[in-house]
Amino acid sequence: MKFFLDTAEVDKIKRFADLGLVDGITTNPTLIMKSGKEHKSVIQEIDKIIDGPISVEGIATNAEDIIKEAEEFINWGKNIVVKVPMSEEGIKAVKLLSKRGIKTNVTLVFSAAQALLVAKAGATYVSPFVGRLDDVSFDGIEIIAQIKQIYENYGFKTQILVASVRSPLHVIAAAELGAHVCTMPPEVLEKMFKHPFTDAGLEIFRKDWDKANKIKK
Ligand code: G3P
Numbered sequence: 001m002k003f004f005l006d007t008a009e010v011d012k013i014k015r016f017a018d019l020g021l022v023d024g025i026t027t028n029p030t031l032i033m034k035s036g037k038e039h040k041s042v043i044q045e046i047d048k049i050i051d052g053p054i055s056v057e058g059i060a061t062n063a064e065d066i067i068k069e070a071e072e073f074i075n076w077g078k079n080i081v082v083k084v085p086m087s088e089e090g091i092k093a094v095k096l097l098s099k100r101g102i103k104t105n106v107t108l109v110f111s112a113a114q115a116l117l118v119a120k121a122g123a124t125y126v127s128p129f130v131g132r133l134d135d136v137s138f139d140g141i142e143i144i145a146q147i148k149q150i151y152e153n154y155g156f157k158t159q160i161l162v163a164s165v166r167s168p169l170h171v172i173a174a175a176e177l178g179a180h181v182c183t184m185p186p187e188v189l190e191k192m193f194k195h196p197f198t199d200a201g202l203e204i205f206r207k208d209w210d211k212a213n214k215i216k217k
Contacts, residue, residue, distance in 0.1 A: 001175050002052075004183035006163065008035035008042050010049070012186040017049050024052035026127070026163065026183040028083065028107070029059065040076055047077030055105045055125075057083035066093035070102055081124060083107045086114050091121045098122035105161060110138075112146035119156035125181065129164035130174075140164070141173040148177050168192045 002023040005013055008031045016022050025046055032039050043056055054077050058069035066089065070082040081103040084090045094104045098121065105125040106118040110133060118126040128147060130140025147160055159180035165171060168191050174182045 001179065002181040003189070004052075004055075004161070004181055005189065006031065006165070006183040006185050008032050008037070008046065009186070010035070010042065010045050013046060013049055016186060016189055021189065022050060022052070024054065024079075024081075024181070024183075025050055026055040026083075026105070026161070028057045043073075043076045043080075047079075051079065053079045053081045053103065055081040055083050057107060061085060061087065061089060063089045063092040063096065066090065067096060070097055070104075074102060079103075081105045083127075084123070086110075086118070091117055094118070094121040094123045098124075107163070110143070112143050112150060115143070115147040115158075115160075116150055119151060119154075119158040123158050125159050125161040127161045127163040127183075130162055130170055131164035131166040133164075134166070141170065141177070144174060144177050144179055148179065 003021055004024040004026050005016060005022050006026045008027045013022060013025065032042060035042050043054060046054055056073040056076065060066045060069045066084055073082055074080045082097060083105045084094050086106050086108045090106060094106060097104050103124040105127055106123045107127045109115055109118060109126055109128045115126045115128060128143050133140035144162055161181040161183055162174040162179045163183050165182060165184040165188055167188060171182050171184060
């Protein structure tokens with residue numbers, strides 16, 4: 001399973017990239033705003049750290065403008081993926097961009113029906129938002145299972161990129177279902193390292209080490 005970081009914060013990307021845990025990056029206008037940096041320059045900065053795909057999102061909503069934005073974004077790095085909104089115009093743009101070999105990531109996907117359209121358009125990635133579905137009492141992970149089944153039934157090449165991830169439980173569920181990619185905030189990746197028993201166990205071993213050394217003396 002590929003791990004993408006859902007952030008534009010360069011220091012956090014560096015920290016986990018140094019551990020070899022970052023296969024790619026996803027961004028959106030909100031994450032760019034949070035980074036406090038200008039869109040193009042922060043993407044170029046990330047591109048120097050990450051060799052894998054970097055998803056870049058604009059604000060265009062009609063196919064022609066989405067394509068214009070895409071033509072600009074692909075020059076910002078060596079492996080840019082253009083984020084396209086889930087809509088009729090978005091799907092039209094994906095079809096045209098795919099034909100030209102430009103990688104796409106269809107975002108704001110909230111149902112298996114939408115994901116089926118995304119795959120038929122030939123998108124590189126589909127981004128179902130699990131956390132935002134959970135927020136309104138729909139089971140976000142349930143749609144990952146449906147999408148996985150549908151894509152397998154027909155051998156679609158579109159990769160399932162689980163997004164809007166809020167906790168390690170989302171990552172585990174996505175991995176159990178065999179999603180291709182999980183994009184997570186750095187805070188979620190950090191939490192995956194932690195277990196209270198690990199900390200408690202380390203403390204016990206440290207104390208016993210001291211006790212054993214005292215006995216020897
Ligand atoms: O980048 C898309 C997605 O991961 C956003 O997550 O937490 O804003 O729902 P969130």
